[in-house]
Amino acid sequence: MANIKSQKKRIITNEKARMRNRAVRSELKTATRAVKDAVAANDGKKALETALYACKLMDRAASKGVIHKNQAANRKSGVMKLANTVITDEDRAAYVAPAKKQPVAKGGTKKAAAKAARQAAMKEAEQAKDERRKKQQALEAEAAKKKAAAEAAEETEEAAE
Numbered sequence: 270m271a272n273i274k275s276q277k278k279r280i281i282t283n284e285k286a287r288m289r290n291r292a293v294r295s296e297l298k299t300a301t302r303a304v305k306d307a308v309a310a311n312d313g314k315k316a317l318e319t320a321l322y323a324c325k326l327m328d329r330a331a332s333k334g335v336i337h338k339n340q341a342a343n344r345k346s347g348v349m350k351l352a353n354t355v356i357t358d359e360d361r362a363a364y365v366a367p368a369k370k371q372p373v374a375k376g377g378t379k380k381a382a383a384k385a386a387r388q389a390a391m392k393e394a395e396q397a398k399d400e401r402r403k404k405q406q407a408l409e410a411e412a413a414k415k416k417a418a419a420e421a422a423e424e425t426e427e428a429a430e
Contacts, residue, residue, distance in 0.1 A: 293326075293335045297344075300326050304348050313360035320352035323368075 271277050300323035307316035324345045331341035 290335045292426070293330050297323070297326055297330060297336075301344070301348060304352055308351055308355050311355050311358045314363065315354050316352040317360050317364050320348050320356075321364075323348050 271280060300319065303319040304316060304323055307319050327336070327341040327345050328347075330336045331338045336344075
């Protein structure tokens with residue numbers, strides 16, 4: 270066991286990365302096995318879906334550094350070559366890509382929740398301020414009308430005298 274604090278931290282982070290990489294590799298193997306099973310069952314539609322999904326996973330693994338990009342390319346090539354043995358043109362024409370997931374609002378943390386609450390409070394305060402401003406402007410306009418009416422009445426009285 271290491272005695273240096275930074276090395277202890279490095280051991281912990283390396284273990285986390287190793288577990289994550291192991292999970293990703295396992296997922297790749299499962300996706301590849303699904304393609305092989307679909308080909309064995311002679312199901313072109315299922316083979317196409319699973320092959321494209323496996324390719325997506327391999328690209329993601331390569332971008333995260335779990336596997337090398339050339340390794341990902343070689344595996345994708347092999348998977349597609351295998352899948353193409355049972356895929357027909359009708360399968361390709363009938364294939365519809367799965368709908369993309371809608372982006373989820375970010376922030377599951379206390380900090381993000383507090384920020385959202387502050388922004389909501391600021392918006393609410395701004396609306397209340399606008400309402401007060403409109404009321405004040407209406408009162409000022411009404412007062413100006415009364416003043417103008419009073420001055421007009423004074424002028425008419427002076428003119429009558």
